[in-house]
Structures are given as C-alpha cells and as structure tokens.
Amino acid sequence: MRTGKGEHGKPYPLTEDDRDDSAYRENGFNILVSNNIALERSLPDIRHPNCKHKVYLEKLPNTSIIIPFHNEGWTSLLRTIYSIINRTPDILIAEIILVDDFSDREHLKEKLEEYMARFTKVRIVRTKKREGLIRTRLLGASMAKGEVLTFLDSHCEVNVNWLPPLLNQIALNHKTIVCPMIDVIDHNHFGYEAQAGDAMRGAFDWEMYYKRIPIPPELQRSDPSDPFESPVMAGGLFAVDREWFWELGGYDPGLEIWGGEQYEISFKVWMCGGGMFDVPCSRVGHIYRKYVPYKVPSGTSLARNLKRVAETWMDEFAEYVYQRRPEYRHLSTGDISAQKELRKHLKCKDFKWFMAAVAWDVPKYYPPVEPPPAAWGEIRNVAANLCVDSKHGATGTELRLDICVKDGSERTWSHEQGSVLQAADCYFGCC
Known part of the structure; x- marks a missing residue:
C-alpha cells in the first residue's frame, strides 16, 4: 500500500543534478538518492511462488546478526537495520552487533549511539584501529551470544521472511553454511532486482576471481525453491552455526583486511566435514558500489591473501593459480603452520576431493591450464x-x-x- 519514490524497490527518478559525482564520492553509491527514499521502504517479493507455502521447523535457533562497517552512509546503514527489524521474527534475533571499523565520520559516533538506543537488541562495538573486514567480523563473532552467526554488509535490505529459510537449513545440519540469494540494489537509483541469471552456483576461476555458473542438471531440484549446493560463497552474506564456525577456526587471522576469505571459509567447510548451500527462499538486496570510496591501508595485498589460501588449502592445484598468476609465486604468505595443523586436526579431505566431489563442474567453464601448443x-x-x-x-x-x-x-x-x-x-x- 506504500507510495512514494523508491517504494516497492522502484528506481528513484534521477535528474542530471542527482548524478553529480559528489553524490558518490563518500560512499561509492548515490547517497542523495539514499537520503531521499524512506528508511523503511517497501520491497517487491521476488521469491519463487513456492516459498510462500514452505513450512519450517517450529523451533529454530536464534542468531546474532553481525554487521561490520567503515564510514558507512547514515541512511544506508539505518535502512539496513530497519529492514532487519521489520522483516524478521523478533524471537529469532538474539542481537544485532554493529562493528565499527575505526570510522572517522561524525554521524557514526555519538549520533549513532543515541539513535541506536531505541533498538533494544542493537549494540555497537568499535575497533581501536583499522582492522579490515576479516578481523572486524572475527571481533563481532567473538562477542556474539546467538546460536547462529549471520553476517551482513552495512548497505543491505533484507526481504520478506529472509531469515527462517537460513536457520532451518542449519537446524537440519549444524555443519552447514548457508547463503541467501543476493539481489542487486542499483548504486545509482536504488532500484531493487534479482541478479542476472538469479539462482546460480558460486564458483571461481584459476585467477581466483569469484564467478557464478549455471546449476548443472544433476543438482537441479524438482522444486526450484529448494536449497542447492554451492562450491564457494560470494563472501559478504551468510549464516553459520556459532560453535561450528569456531571449530573451523573462524577466519584465518593471517588474512589481511579483505579478500580471499570467502574461498578460505568455503574450502574449509567442504573439506572439513560440512557443506554449503544457497537458499533461494532467502533474499537480501545489496548495494554494489560504483567504486571503493575509502583508502585501503598501505602494505595490504589481496594477492598475498589469495596465495595464503592457495598454499593452505589447494594442495597441488595451487600450481594452476600460479600458472595464471606467476607473480604470486614469490610472494610471502607468512606462517601458515597453524592453518596446516588445523587441517590435520579436523581430518580435512584434500583439494582433489573438493574438485571431484563439489566443484567438478568448475573446470568445464574455467579449464585449469591451457594445453601446450x-x-x-x-x-x-x-x-x-x-x-x-x-x-x-x-x-x-x-x-x-x-x-x-x-x-x-x-x-x-x-x-x-x-x-x-x-x-x-x-x-x-x-x-
């Protein structure tokens, strides 16, 4: 019944002035549009029709929702919180933990503390220096008390009944990581729509870029709204049993700032006795920035993170990465002995098993090496x-x-x- 600009996820009608680069400079998306649509705007229910008739377990675990942020826009952060509170059964939320990664904008200090005081389940945790996405998530997870950890980004809008399908899958098997369908909130006009191709498997190429590939016929369900296996996650949005997360060692603390962590946790859960599923009946919109608006601390190397993951988890398949990325060969990964010991302790399978049993369709799209001439x-x-x-x-x-x-x-x-x-x-x- 709601009317107004941006309601039902419709694109905001932009003028030429609205497109000025200054609107994007601080956040990488159009903050003027964000400021001019409702904090509690309505969204279209784009789930498969079968989702409306699914029945979930009567007793589901509760969750700590962990949202890291650094210099996030005021309205985009608030819209994330409102969407969670308005579209989630309160009994399932143990807490919402906002983890501030050393923001320096005034609206994220005392003003944010005062505003969030109205929400009894929201608490704010702050780092003492710039830690980056990986360690900020770890900090939030270390303080969480919910049975499940649910990680979201700070510029999201969750859709109708998004959480029960995730928690239900974990209740059925606690050694499961689950991911929602990630819908697109346009960084220009904030229109809300499904990603191109919608439900697809998460994959990677041998340069370690995240990819999405079609679900093979062998894995397609008779009911397309049912969860399906995915080799790797996109990285930002997922839920995991808290005890299982820490049993897996959480994230590798040797990974710096961001990058590679989605491969590490994906390989780890599959190889060490768990599984990962995408859940079509859970949908969360996410703003994909036009560009990264903040500086990454000097000395940070995405390549180092990727090599560390390859050396720890990919066994002889790391050679495929080095053939595509020869500059990685001579990078230092730091000490990975603790990660190797974790693999041994958890009795994890090798990467050859992962490729054969889980990611068997990946080489079809991204052959590991080119045949010699x-x-x-x-x-x-x-x-x-x-x-x-x-x-x-x-x-x-x-x-x-x-x-x-x-x-x-x-x-x-x-x-x-x-x-x-x-x-x-x-x-x-x-x-």
Missing part, C-alpha cells in the same frame, strides 16, 4: 616396459606396442595442435 616424448607403460612404436619403425605406419629398448632405435612422438600424432626418429637420445 605442442608436446613430444616417449609413450611408455612403465610397469610392463612397453613402448608405443610404429610398425616396421616407419613414419606413417600403424601403431603397435613393443618392448622398450635402449639401443637408440626407439621412436618419439610429437603432437602439434590441430594435427595427428606423428612419429619421429630418435638416435642416441637426441631428438
């Missing part, structure tokens, strides 16, 4: 001491298996892209 060598069955040779030892004749000999008469085989296997003479080991 040419290859050559001896073709030998070591156990039987048999080598591939050409009949009568002549190029272009039929192939056969014969006893490998070392008298200089073996043949080597070469293959050029787009051509057939060719035999070439090899004398005295010089080919």
